[in-house]
Amino acid sequence: MGRLAPLLLALFLNHAHHCAFAYTPLSDNSLRHLVASSSPSSSDLGTTDPDLDPAHGALLGPILQPRVPGTPGHAAVQEHFAAFARHHLEPAGWTVEWHNTTAVTPALIDEGGRERVVPFRNLILRRDPPWVTSASSFSSSSSSEKEEGGETGKKRRRGQGDVARLTLAAHYDSLYRPEGFIGAVDSAVPCALLLFVARAIDGALTRRWEAEEKAAGKEDEEMLLLEDEEEPAKGVQILLLDGEEAWVEWSERDSLYGSRALAEAWEDTQYEAGSSFSTPLEAISLFVLLDLLGAPEPNIPSYFPKTHWAYEKLAKLEERLRKLDLLETKPRKPFLAERGQEARRFRGFVQDDHVPFMRRGVNILHIIPTPFPPVWHTMEDDGAHLDAPTIRDWAKIMTAFVAEWMDLEGYLPDVVARSERNVEDTGKGHAEKEEL
Numbered sequence: 001m002g003r004l005a006p007l008l009l010a011l012f013l014n015h016a017h018h019c020a021f022a023y024t025p026l027s028d029n030s031l032r033h034l035v036a037s038s039s040p041s042s043s044d045l046g047t048t049d050p051d052l053d054p055a056h057g058a059l060l061g062p063i064l065q066p067r068v069p070g071t072p073g074h075a076a077v078q079e080h081f082a083a084f085a086r087h088h089l090e091p092a093g094w095t096v097e098w099h100n101t102t103a104v105t106p107a108l109i110d111e112g113g114r115e116r117v118v119p120f121r122n123l124i125l126r127r128d129p130p131w132v133t134s135a136s137s138f139s140s141s142s143s144s145e146k147e148e149g150g151e152t153g154k155k156r157r158r159g160q161g162d163v164a165r166l167t168l169a170a171h172y173d174s175l176y177r178p179e180g181f182i183g184a185v186d187s188a189v190p191c192a193l194l195l196f197v198a199r200a201i202d203g204a205l206t207r208r209w210e211a212e213e214k215a216a217g218k219e220d221e222e223m224l225l226l227e228d229e230e231e232p233a234k235g236v237q238i239l240l241l242d243g244e245e246a247w248v249e250w251s252e253r254d255s256l257y258g259s260r261a262l263a264e265a266w267e268d269t270q271y272e273a274g275s276s277f278s279t280p281l282e283a284i285s286l287f288v289l290l291d292l293l294g295a296p297e298p299n300i301p302s303y304f305p306k307t308h309w310a311y312e313k314l315a316k317l318e319e320r321l322r323k324l325d326l327l328e329t330k331p332r333k334p335f336l337a338e339r340g341q342e343a344r345r346f347r348g349f350v351q352d353d354h355v356p357f358m359r360r361g362v363n364i365l366h367i368i369p370t371p372f373p374p375v376w377h378t379m380e381d382d383g384a385h386l387d388a389p390t391i392r393d394w395a396k397i398m399t400a401f402v403a404e405w406m407d408l409e410g411y412l413p414d415v416v417a418r419s420e421r422n423v424e425d426t427g428k429g430h431a432e433k434e435e436l
């Protein structure tokens, strides 16, 4: 992550532009159930979630190694992500896509002054509603149907350009120097959190979409058609970005290798004519970037007036989770302490992977503490300096945020069943049962 930069972009980003689509708050019960399901091995809410444990966690542990682009550690972490996607996401209908690029970096390869050319790979994990995915597979035939005069009135088939995607991002590369640098908060923990969130919401997302398909009736293909005035469907995607770090010194050219290439590629990719969005970039409803998380007592400012409403949603969830006693940490002030406050108009922002997207007009929510954790860019940024309760609390807050965004209220029943079973197993009775 780069240094604090004076904010110039705010000048033109400042026209308040609120997101209009439906957003149903999660009930207290759903919050309880989400938290219970986030801590499968523990009946007392989240004290020993195994996956996010810094020492042995199945999600986090394998990321905690040097992962400089082009090195074996970097490849091992890519394989960790790919294996996670194969086991947990692809069976449920997520797509997995690598976006490859190469760039010249100012790091010298030898005494002769040759600069290092490095391959960078961004990983894109995406889940669109199932009817959209199937529609895209026969989008070519839809044009011939039109030629044959198949008049569909004001409706047309939904395609990939008709999905507004909540976009969750973090970078997985680690700093080139000092040698052996781990980058636990920067950004192994954010990556693990995103994988965690994807898996945590996936079952409810499936149920929600199945219920919608059932309600619409699959026979008449209602779900495949989009009416002219209809809102685009909501999807979710996770970007594990490469090459965020500078190799020698942070500059426009030496930083953000992966995100710059991806933003450019997505700006140049056109969806079918007539789609709700013209490019994948435009289809991003909100770009939520996580960085430098995992240290205790984080202070996350609201950086952008344009998305302060989304910050408020997240802060409200933190407050509700704390009131329900569902978080472990007891910080002096909330992680997201600027709730209810006017977003400051000309606050500086932190140079990070959102910049290439922000410059192209994408809405940004940047979840990064100010000040940075003291271990930032030092050899102390390792697993031993992480605060496990803070990480688990972030997992709960972010899972709740995504569940709310994706309108999952009412679709968390298997979580209820599971937590009930846990309660019975530990002989504590049927406390949850009446809540059904």
Ligand SMILES: [Zn+2]
Pocket: 001, 175, 186, 245, 377
């Ligand atoms: Zn960094």
